[in-house]
Amino acid sequence: MAYTEEELKKELETKEYEYGFYTDIESDTFPNGLNEEVVIAISKKKEEPEWMTEWRLEAFRIWKEMEEPEWANVTYDKPDFQAISYYSAPNKKPKYDSLDEVDPELLDTFKRLGISLDEQKKLAGVAVDIVMDSVSVATTFKKTLGEKGIIFCSISEAIREHPELVRKHLGTVVPQKDNFYAALNSAVFSDGSFCYIPKGVRCPMELSTYFRINQAGTGQFERTLVVADEGSYVSYLEGCTAPSRDENQLHAAVVELIALDDAEIKYSTVQNWFPGNKEGKGGVFNFVTKRGICEKNAKISWTQVETGSAVTWKYPSCILKGDNSIGEFYSIAVTNNFQQADTGTKMIHLGKNTRSTIISKGISAGKSQNSYRGLVQVGSRAANARNFSQCDSLLMGNECGAHTFPYIEAKNSTAQIEHEATTSKIGEDQIFYCNQRGIDTEKAIALIVNGFSKEVLNKLPMEFAVEAQKLLEISLEGSVG
Amino acid sequence: MLKINNLHARVEDKEILKGINLTVNAGEVHAIMGPNGSGKSTLASVIAGKEDFEVTEGEVILDEENLEDVSPEDRAHKGVFLSFQYPVEIPGVSVTNFMKTAINESRKAKGLEDMPAKDMLKLIREKSELLEIDRKFLSRSLNEGFSGGEKKRNEIFQMAMLEPKLAILDETDSGLDIDALRVVANGVNKLKTKDNAVIVITHYQRLLEYIVPDFIHVLHDGKIVKSGTKELALELEEKGYDWLKNEAVVK
Numbered sequence: 001m002a003y004t005e006e007e008l009k010k011e012l013e014t015k016e017y018e019y020g021f022y023t024d025i026e027s028d029t030f031p032n033g034l035n036e037e038v039v040i041a042i043s044k045k046k047e048e049p050e051w052m053t054e055w056r057l058e059a060f061r062i063w064k065e066m067e068e069p070e071w072a073n074v075t076y077d078k079p080d081f082q083a084i085s086y087y088s089a090p091n092k093k094p095k096y097d098s099l100d101e102v103d104p105e106l107l108d109t110f111k112r113l114g115i116s117l118d119e120q121k122k123l124a125g126v127a128v129d130i131v132m133d134s135v136s137v138a139t140t141f142k143k144t145l146g147e148k149g150i151i152f153c154s155i156s157e158a159i160r161e162h163p164e165l166v167r168k169h170l171g172t173v174v175p176q177k178d179n180f181y182a183a184l185n186s187a188v189f190s191d192g193s194f195c196y197i198p199k200g201v202r203c204p205m206e207l208s209t210y211f212r213i214n215q216a217g218t219g220q221f222e223r224t225l226v227v228a229d230e231g232s233y234v235s236y237l238e239g240c241t242a243p244s245r246d247e248n249q250l251h252a253a254v255v256e257l258i259a260l261d262d263a264e265i266k267y268s269t270v271q272n273w274f275p276g277n278k279e280g281k282g283g284v285f286n287f288v289t290k291r292g293i294c295e296k297n298a299k300i301s302w303t304q305v306e307t308g309s310a311v312t313w314k315y316p317s318c319i320l321k322g323d324n325s326i327g328e329f330y331s332i333a334v335t336n337n338f339q340q341a342d343t344g345t346k347m348i349h350l351g352k353n354t355r356s357t358i359i360s361k362g363i364s365a366g367k368s369q370n371s372y373r374g375l376v377q378v379g380s381r382a383a384n385a386r387n388f389s390q391c392d393s394l395l396m397g398n399e400c401g402a403h404t405f406p407y408i409e410a411k412n413s414t415a416q417i418e419h420e421a422t423t424s425k426i427g428e429d430q431i432f433y434c435n436q437r438g439i440d441t442e443k444a445i446a447l448i449v450n451g452f453s454k455e456v457l458n459k460l461p462m463e464f465a466v467e468a469q470k471l472l473e474i475s476l477e478g479s480v481g
Numbered sequence: 482m483l484k485i486n487n488l489h490a491r492v493e494d495k496e497i498l499k500g501i502n503l504t505v506n507a508g509e510v511h512a513i514m515g516p517n518g519s520g521k522s523t524l525a526s527v528i529a530g531k532e533d534f535e536v537t538e539g540e541v542i543l544d545e546e547n548l549e550d551v552s553p554e555d556r557a558h559k560g561v562f563l564s565f566q567y568p569v570e571i572p573g574v575s576v577t578n579f580m581k582t583a584i585n586e587s588r589k590a591k592g593l594e595d596m597p598a599k600d601m602l603k604l605i606r607e608k609s610e611l612l613e614i615d616r617k618f619l620s621r622s623l624n625e626g627f628s629g630g631e632k633k634r635n636e637i638f639q640m641a642m643l644e645p646k647l648a649i650l651d652e653t654d655s656g657l658d659i660d661a662l663r664v665v666a667n668g669v670n671k672l673k674t675k676d677n678a679v680i681v682i683t684h685y686q687r688l689l690e691y692i693v694p695d696f697i698h699v700l701h702d703g704k705i706v707k708s709g710t711k712e713l714a715l716e717l718e719e720k721g722y723d724w725l726k727n728e729a730v731v732k
């Protein structure tokens with residue numbers, strides 16, 4: 001007869017994490033714990049030059065003296081850093097020329113992720129560099145890129161093959177001592193991507209990397225460095241998925257973007273690390289430092305879709321150092337069940353006529369907590385700096401929370417800063433309206449959420465936008481209450 | 482087509498429908514009138530399957546099938562359409578995208594493939610012309626910032642797109658200017674065939690000059706207290722509802 005709230009809820013029971021499986025690939029894993037020997041061993045394993053080993057050790061010494069930050073609006077049991085293994089790499093470590101040579105089990109993994117290489121390859125113009133448990137196992141499209149002088153490879157390879165470039169830029173945007181997690185990452189990062197676009201070159205394809213955590217109890221410390229030389233352009237995509245695990249896993253990545261004069265970097269991420277099950281057990285801790293620096297007339301845009309992780313702490317930021325430079329931040333953050341996200345951006349205006357735009361869309365469901373934390377800082381020399389920020393929150397049910405913490409520090413009186421914020425709720429009337437037109441509740445929620453997030457979804461490259469929409473649907477299933 | 486027997490419905494502890502009987506055959510137009518709060522919109526919502534209302538007695542039967550356990554979306558797939566008295570806004574979702582989703586979901590329920598884009602475009606062109614809707618309008622967010630009249634016209638555009646078997650128009654005329662009323666009524670008439678049926682809920686006799694009903698029912702305090710032909714509307718216009726309220730009590 002009549003359809004009760006309870007029944008509605010039941011029908012919408014959480015769909016268990018789709019990508020929760022574990023691939024049985026032999027791994028070479030370090031015993032748990034962290035000390036100078038482990039740092040040196042990692043560096044050795046990766047056949048790094050001495051300066052790199054020294055750089056790591058310096059970071060480790062800094063980290064040892066630091067305290068884990070506590071200011072974010074999240075609560076969790078602090079990871080025991082001595083109970084984590086800091087290195088895990090698949091034993092077989094070849095570079096494949098074609099898909100046929102790739103371990104069938106790995107291919108199967110990608111199929112289950114719905115991002116099979118087959119599919120990826122068909123999406124013309126996407127070069128994929130896959131990092132699985134920290135070691136790059138397949139890179140395609142290298143040749144096309146090589147002809148333009150573009151370097152796109154794992155950071156370990158870059159350290160070996162292009163030491164001068166890496167040494168010049170690594171740690172210049174996010175120094176070792178920047179924060180607790182960045183210091184840890186600098187000491188133990190296992191792999192990640194490196195990208196260099198030469199002067200005046202427009203990268204002809206979207207560069208894309210997929211990360212995933214596989215081995216139990218291994219922390220992930222990815223390091224990404226993107227350098228766009230003067231007048232160049234690149235669009236870089238990063239996505240990740242993690243198999244479900246009961247114990248929390250730590251992810252502490254560092255991403256540095258460098259846009260030299262007149263260059264432009266578009267950086268898009270879709271993040272769906274395992275969020276924990278619906279009781280709030282398990283899930284990835286995601287503590288990420290992402291920052292870019294813009295020289296004169298340069299532009300950096302960050303676009304992120306965050307649906308995963310149990311705890312997220314992430315503030316992709318722009319240092320607008322050069323005059324007329326532009327920073328943009330477009331974000332969708334979804335939290336469901338017991339997830340906690342504290343995310344936002346920092347726009348640091350140093351140059352004259354610098355502009356920044358922040359569009360943040362937070363969607364909270366279940367018992368989750370979703371916070372936007374943003375800082376707009378205008379330095380004394382940044383005449384005519386402009387910022388526009390818009391933070392919208394969409395709530396589903398009565399048990400979740402949305403919080404907005406905008407901070408503004410303006411030291412130049414010509415700065416113009418605008419901030420807008422809205423909060424809305426998915427109404428039963430909206431759902432019934434959709435139902436009446438033949439659209440079931442799950443689809444209706446997806447439609448409403450996609451509508452809410454449209455401004456940000458539109459910023460994603462086409463093929464990524466489709467995946468992002470799918471992820472939004474998956475992560476919000478079971479969220480009407 | 483539609484048969485409602487002794488229908489009682491309530492929300493929380495409040496009984497709103499108190500024994501409605503109504504039969505609508507294919508090809509017919511029925512009008513439901515009645516004072517504010519008498520239960521007209523509630524009846525429409527219950528037919529459409531809104532869960533807020535608990536049916537405590539009686540039944541709604543569509544084409545010999547009891548709708549008791551049929552979800553609102555399945556009722557829609559079976560051809561029930563409700564033009565809302567207060568259409569809901571869905572920010573960021575264009576009218577076109579919404580209609581595309583609605584049509585394809587109904588097709589999916591019938592085991593059909595998605596409608597090819599070119600057929601969809603053709604359908605949109607045809608129906609927007611019928612209702613004299615500027616195509617630019619269709620790219621706007623559904624009902625967001627629409628004027629009262631635009632919302633109503635948009636409801637009928639959706640009806641035209643979905644070609645329902647049973648359309649319930651809840652006060653579609655209120656908010657429409659005189660010209661718009663003519664356009665919308667004309668659209669409804671063009672969509673009328675001998676195989677479908679329309680229930681119009683209205684307060685004004687004027688709409689019924691355009692959409693001519695076969696029967697008129699007066700709802701008062703959750704019951705149909707009088708039924709008649711279109712002349713009844715004129716009588717109501719003249720005398721109001723008071724005399725019927727008394728009649729109901731006498732009964």
Ligand SMILES: Nc1ncnc2c1ncn2[C@@H]1O[C@H](COP(=O)(O)OP(=O)(O)OP(=O)(O)O)[C@@H](O)[C@H]1O
Pocket residue numbers: 492495497515516517518519520521522523524533566
């Ligand atoms: N969800 C609800 N909760 C409580 N009362 C309700 C609810 N929905 C309807 N009602 C009450 O039921 C009665 C009938 O409402 P309904 O909207 O069906 O009237 P109506 O005949 O359509 O009136 P109008 O001509 O003003 O549109 C009213 O008294 C209304 O307040």
Ligand SMILES: [Mg+2]
Pocket residue numbers: 521522523566651652
């Ligand atoms: Mg009403």
